Amino acid sequence: MAYNNILVSVHDQHIGIVMLNRPKQLNALNPELMTELGAALLAFDADEQIGCIIITGNEKAFAAGADIPTMAQFDFAQVYKADFVTKNWETIRQIRKPVIAAVSGFALGGGCELAMMCDFIIAADNALFGQPEIKLGIIPGAGGTQRLPRAVGKSKAMDMILTARTMKAQEAQEAGLVSRVVSLEQLMPECLQAASTICGYSQLAVMAAKESVNRSFESSLSDGIMYERRLFHALFGTLDQKEGMDAFVNKRIPTFKNQ
Numbered sequence: 103m104a105y106n107n108i109l110v111s112v113h114d115q116h117i118g119i120v121m122l123n124r125p126k127q128l129n130a131l132n133p134e135l136m137t138e139l140g141a142a143l144l145a146f147d148a149d150e151q152i153g154c155i156i157i158t159g160n161e162k163a164f165a166a167g168a169d170i171p172t173m174a175q176f177d178f179a180q181v182y183k184a185d186f187v188t189k190n191w192e193t194i195r196q197i198r199k200p201v202i203a204a205v206s207g208f209a210l211g212g213g214c215e216l217a218m219m220c221d222f223i224i225a226a227d228n229a230l231f232g233q234p235e236i237k238l239g240i241i242p243g244a245g246g247t248q249r250l251p252r253a254v255g256k257s258k259a260m261d262m263i264l265t266a267r268t269m270k271a272q273e274a275q276e277a278g279l280v281s282r283v284v285s286l287e288q289l290m291p292e293c294l295q296a297a298s299t300i301c302g303y304s305q306l307a308v309m310a311a312k313e314s315v316n317r318s319f320e321s322s323l324s325d326g327i328m329y330e331r332r333l334f335h336a337l338f339g340t341l342d343q344k345e346g347m348d349a350f351v352n353k354r355i356p357t358f359k360n361q
């Protein structure tokens with residue numbers, strides 16, 4: 103598939119990078135961009151060489167939200183029939199390899215929601231998060247009312263969604279939305295370092311860990327713990343578990359084969 107709204111590259115053979123690329127519109131997310139993003143993510147997920155994926159924007163904007171002029175033309179019948187959002191926004195939920203959001207600048211509306219769909223967020227100190235949809239006469243529609251309260255708690259999520267106030271990187275980190283804050287120059291090096299660390303581990307263990315953490319949002323504690331326990335047990339059937347533990351015991355660096 104040819105991409106017109108994103109730039110796709112591979113770093114160091116194992117890290118897939120998707121850069122949102124509509125700079126004039128502050129990376130506003132239109133249906134074409136989201137379809138391309140979904141295709142790129144699926145291609146990286148299917149590629150044996152790729153161990154981790156990074157989604158990023160540019161210095162000024164990760165993404166300033168869904169494309170407002172496009173949405174302005176929609177009516178209820180259109181969005182309902184086309185299943186707007188569900189159809190081409192949430193492909194990322196199918197991705198089994200880790201996806202890091204490298205966020206600088208605006209992450210507003212659908213941009214904040216896209217970042218929250220990633221497995222964790224590393225932010226530059228100029229990042230700004232918000233769900234300003236209320237100003238447009240709508241509400242967040244790509245998971246903002248569900249993922250934000252899970253990340254930052256009810257009070258702060260209600261405050262952001264009802265007043266449309268934004269949150270700077272530091273506050274977002276203190277609230278638990280963001281995992282690390284670094285300088286703008288350090289954003290990609292930090293994300294690449296995190297991705298490279300992940301790529302050094304057993305892909306089977308990495309995928310199981312992601313699956314198990316995600317399960318915690320979908321299940322009771324005892325069901326989640328049972329799910330974790332079964333995956334934990336299953337990993338004892340892998341060569342990578344033998345390799346990892348043997349390497350520790352023999353004081354050497356493990357070489358995982360993803361088997």
Ligand code: HXC
Pocket residue numbers: 126127128130131166167168169170171187208210211212213234235238241242243244
């Ligand atoms: C389309 C957008 C856009 C958007 C910015 N632009 N945000 N175009 N959709 N969401 C365009 C502007 O129209 C402008 O184009 C150019 O990007 C630069 O923006 P400026 O406003 O001139 O920049 P600045 O003054 O720095 O202000 C930046 C900003 C502001 C604070 C981010 O642009 C803004 O408030 N944008 C809207 C943010 C928003 O409401 N997001 C939520 C959308 S709803 P021109 O051609 O004029 O130069 C949403 C729902 C998701 O996301 C639900 C699931 C789909």
